[in-house]
Amino acid sequence: MQNFEELANQYKRMIYHIIHRLHLYKNIEEYYQIGLIGLWEAHKRYIPGKASFATYAYSFIRGRILSELTKMNRHDERCVCQDHAFFETAHDFSVKQPLELEMLLAYCGSLTKKEKLWVIYTFYHDLDIKEIAQLEKVSISAVKKWRKTAIEKIKMRFKE
Numbered sequence: 001m002q003n004f005e006e007l008a009n010q011y012k013r014m015i016y017h018i019i020h021r022l023h024l025y026k027n028i029e030e031y032y033q034i035g036l037i038g039l040w041e042a043h044k045r046y047i048p049g050k051a052s053f054a055t056y057a058y059s060f061i062r063g064r065i066l067s068e069l070t071k072m073n074r075h076d077e078r079c080v081c082q083d084h085a086f087f088e089t090a091h092d093f094s095v096k097q098p099l100e101l102e103m104l105l106a107y108c109g110s111l112t113k114k115e116k117l118w119v120i121y122t123f124y125h126d127l128d129i130k131e132i133a134q135l136e137k138v139s140i141s142a143v144k145k146w147r148k149t150a151i152e153k154i155k156m157r158f159k160e
Contacts, residue, residue, distance in 0.1 A: 004043060011039055011057060018062050022069070031065055038064030100124065107154060115150035118143060 015035035024031050042060035046053055101124055108116045117136065121127045129147070133140045 004040060007043060008036055008039060011054075011061075014054075014058060015039065015061055018058070018065060022062075022065060024065075024069075031068070034065050034068045035061045038062075107157070108150075110153050110157060111150055112146075114142075114146045115153065118146040118150050122147075 015032055018035060019028055019031050038061035039057055041064070042053075042057040045060075046056055050056075101120070104119065104124055105116070108119050111119065118132060121132045121135070127135070129140055129143045133143045136143070
């Protein structure tokens, strides 16, 4: 281990040089640690006589840092983490707009009271036929009839 600490001190400038050449300005210490891991792996895998250790270590450290950059970029592209300010300014689109009901009722001028109820329950409150029948204490077939006649009347109105 003492041997690697000496090696790390010897190649410290090389690791920072690689970080600088890759134009990394965030998380420099993290990339330095990744460079040290690359140096460790280069030290373990180096075969004397093939090439100089400095050249081998440089390419190994650079490759390790580039692999980590690719991994981090892939993560950033796939995972969107919003900061706290985003949630303070985000709008709740599920909240009904103030004039939405009035706009909906503008299409219901020729409908009966029950047909208007079906339109409001269906399009404003997002209820299905069974829920409407339970709320109004009527049969499901009655609600279906309200739906059928309401749709016919609205279609006729648009044809005119």
